[in-house]
Amino acid sequence: MTLETKKSVFVELGKFLNQFSEQDTIKKSDVLHNDLFFDDFEKLIHLSQSHNGWYTPEQVYFALQSWAAALKEENITKWLSAYSLDAAENDKTVALILAGNIPLVGFHDFLSVLLTGNRAIIKTSSNDQHLLPFFAKYIIAVNPDFKDKITFVEGKLENFDTVIATGSNNTARYFEYYFKDKPSIIRKNRNSVAVLNGKETKEQLEALGEDIFRYFGLGCRNVSKLFVPKGYSFTAFFEAIFKYQDVIHYEKYANNYDYNKAVFLMSNFKLLDNGFLTIKEDPSYASPISSVFYEFYDDIEELEKRLQADAEQIQCIVSNDLVKNSISFGQTQNPQLWDYADNVDTITFLLTTK
Structure with missing residues (x-):
C-alpha cells in the first residue's frame, strides 16, 4: 500500500x-x-x-x-x-x-x-x-x-x-x-499541571475545569496539580468549576470522592471542598480521583526550573503563557497528531529501529 x-x-x-x-x-x-x-x-x-x-x-x-x-x-x-x-x-x-x-x-x-x-x-x-x-x-x-x-x-x-x-x-x-x-x-x-497567577478569567478557569474533569480525571493529560502564587484565593476557581458539579452523580466518581475525602480527613489534612472536588496542599503530582493537589510558588522562573527538572513526571502544562511550552486552558484532551505522549516521537522510533 x-x-x-x-x-x-x-x-x-x-x-x-x-x-x-x-x-x-x-x-x-x-x-x-x-x-x-x-x-x-x-x-x-x-x-x-x-x-x-x-x-x-x-x-x-x-x-x-x-x-x-x-x-x-x-x-x-x-x-x-x-x-x-x-x-x-x-x-x-x-x-x-x-x-x-x-x-x-x-x-x-x-x-x-x-x-x-x-x-x-x-x-x-x-x-x-x-x-x-x-x-x-x-x-x-x-x-x-x-x-x-x-x-x-x-x-x-x-x-x-x-x-x-x-x-x-x-x-x-x-x-x-x-x-x-x-x-x-x-x-x-505521568500527570499534568496548571500554573495560575490569579489573573485568569472566569472563562479560562471554566476551561481548566474541562482539563480536570474530562474522563473523570483518569488520563495522564488531566490536570491533577495546581501551582498558585502565595496568598492565592481559590474562590474564583471554585465558582468557575461549579458547572461541572454533575460529575458527583456518577457512582464510581462519587465513591472515590467519599473514600478519598474520608482518608484525607482521618489523616487530619487540611482540605478545601466544594461537594464534588477536594483540593489539598501537597508536593506530589499525582492526586487521587476527585481531588486536585496544589502548591504555592514564590517566583515563576524558579517554578519553571522545577518543572523542567521534573519533566519525566509531567505530561503537559497548562497556563496563560506563564511558562514555556504550556498549552491553553481546556485543551489538554485535544492533542494534535504530532503531540506525542511523553514527548517521544513514535514515528521516528518506528522508522529508525531495526
Whole structure:
C-alpha cells in the first residue's frame, strides 16, 4: 500500500466517527460501509459503560469526536510531512500493549504503526477491549490489505520485533525487564499541571475545569496539580468549576470522592471542598480521583526550573503563557497528531529501529 492509500483509509475512519456525537448522531449516505457498521457501533457506544463503568456515553462520544477531528486529511498530511515515509522500508511486527484508563488511549500508537507500513500485534487492556477492535474491522472493510497488518491477542505476545507498552510505574519495571532485548518505548505514569497567577478569567478557569474533569480525571493529560502564587484565593476557581458539579452523580466518581475525602480527613489534612472536588496542599503530582493537589510558588522562573527538572513526571502544562511550552486552558484532551505522549516521537522510533 502506498502512503496515500493508507492515509485515505484513516480519513474514511474519521468520516465514519464524525457521525457520532452526544448532541446529534446522524447517519450520512456518503460514508463508506454504514450499512455494515453504523448501527452496531451506536450500540457499542451505549454498551461501553457496561464494559467499563468509567466509559459513559458522554466520555466515549468525546473521544470519538476528538479522533474524528484529528483524522482529517490535512491533519494527517501535516503530521507525516516531517518524515520520509515513502522512501522508508518498514516491515516490522510491533507489539502494542495498551492502557485502558480512557477510551481509545492506545489508538495513536496503532495509527502510527500502520501508517509507517508495519504490522501491529495488539494486547488490549481488559478495561478497553471493544472499541479498537471495532475500528480495526472498519479499516479492513475499507481496505482488506490491512487484514494481514492487524492481529489482536489475548495470551502471550510472541514473534515481534519491537514493542510499545503503556502502564503504571510498577508495570513499567516489569516491561523493561521482560522486553530488555527488544527496541521499546515503555510509558509510565505521568500527570499534568496548571500554573495560575490569579489573573485568569472566569472563562479560562471554566476551561481548566474541562482539563480536570474530562474522563473523570483518569488520563495522564488531566490536570491533577495546581501551582498558585502565595496568598492565592481559590474562590474564583471554585465558582468557575461549579458547572461541572454533575460529575458527583456518577457512582464510581462519587465513591472515590467519599473514600478519598474520608482518608484525607482521618489523616487530619487540611482540605478545601466544594461537594464534588477536594483540593489539598501537597508536593506530589499525582492526586487521587476527585481531588486536585496544589502548591504555592514564590517566583515563576524558579517554578519553571522545577518543572523542567521534573519533566519525566509531567505530561503537559497548562497556563496563560506563564511558562514555556504550556498549552491553553481546556485543551489538554485535544492533542494534535504530532503531540506525542511523553514527548517521544513514535514515528521516528518506528522508522529508525531495526
